[in-house]
Amino acid sequence: MRLESLFSHRDALPNQALVLGAAMGVATALLLGLSQHVTPIIDALKTQEQRETISEVLPLVTLSEEFRPQSRRFEFDGVAYDLFSFEGGYWVVTGQTIGYGGKMDLMVGTDSQGVIQGVRVLQHSETPGLGDKIELSKSDWILSFNQRSLMNTERWKVKKEGGEFDQFSGATITPRAVVNGVHHMLQALEYEEGVNHDKL
Template sequence: MMQLALSKWKALDKWKDSIGYQSGLLATICGLAALLLMTMELWTRPLINLRIEEDQNALLDEVLNGASYANKVFSQSQKITLQQRQYEIFTVKDGAGGTTHYVVRGSEEGFSGSISFLVGVDTDGVITGVRIINHTETPGLGDKIELAKSPWVKEFNQHSLANTPLWGVKKDGGSFDQFTGATITPRAVVNGVHIAMQALANNLAGAGHDAP
């Protein structure tokens, strides 16, 4: 009896050593890992989207420079693509339903990843504020694009396509400062905001409005 049991264990061990068993075990583990990742992604996606929405709403007053609004600004958007970049344009309205500002959301590749930002623009095409939503730039260098780390982002205030012929950092002959030891990050933000302003102008012109 014991010999029969030992024989079965040996057969089982031999089967476990087979390529088929190992391949099946590996496939099962990979499948479970993929299922776990998918479940985590589905679970965290709404939380991430909610956090982004909260961050945007918190920054809205800042990019509008304190101007009041009566609508849910981020509830509707128009998407426009320019220079292989996609921007979302939101309309800001007052209590009477009139348009007072536009907000453009976009992103640009920085030194170490994508930099997402909001641009507030009045109906004359003048920037009222720019704020960074999120980024992965180098702490102590590139993170100076955050208002909490540096006032640099306020340099965009009062700029427009009409009054700023050279959009770039001063190192490139433009109007905006760069950071000591970190030129790529501010250069990326300036470029992204510039194209965002062009996308807004194109969108308004296409809708029959006077381009700001």
């Protein structure tokens, strides 16, 4: 009986393999179909979010619903940035800086003379209740960059270090990182596009 059972089990193995293979094929096809359906939705949401943030850092620029942000990547001083250009000489630069909790994604909008129209922190891992004051929903600190430029701001540091920007109580590393990041992005824009700050 044992030998018969063994042979019977062996005979069933090819059929089980076929069933398993067919199930895996169906599952793969379903996943591919789902991905093709969901990916455009995710891309559309990302585009909408990016459009809204660009509108925040460039409040004087009107973006249509059909607008699709297209950037050009470049490097400055070993750091990679993405650059968006808009009618009227407006610019948006996105890039990263290193804070207390790791990498932070920044977006800076300027006019044709390099004067900041807005700054937003797109993503961060800073300490809740301390470092997260870089978010506009938590504090208006990020608005202190508005109307600043390389020409009208000499000391791109927090006040604790002799600069012109407030720091947070109990958290100096985070605002310092944002100030350094924004400053470097303005320098990168000047280097890449030759923005004429002498017009100020």
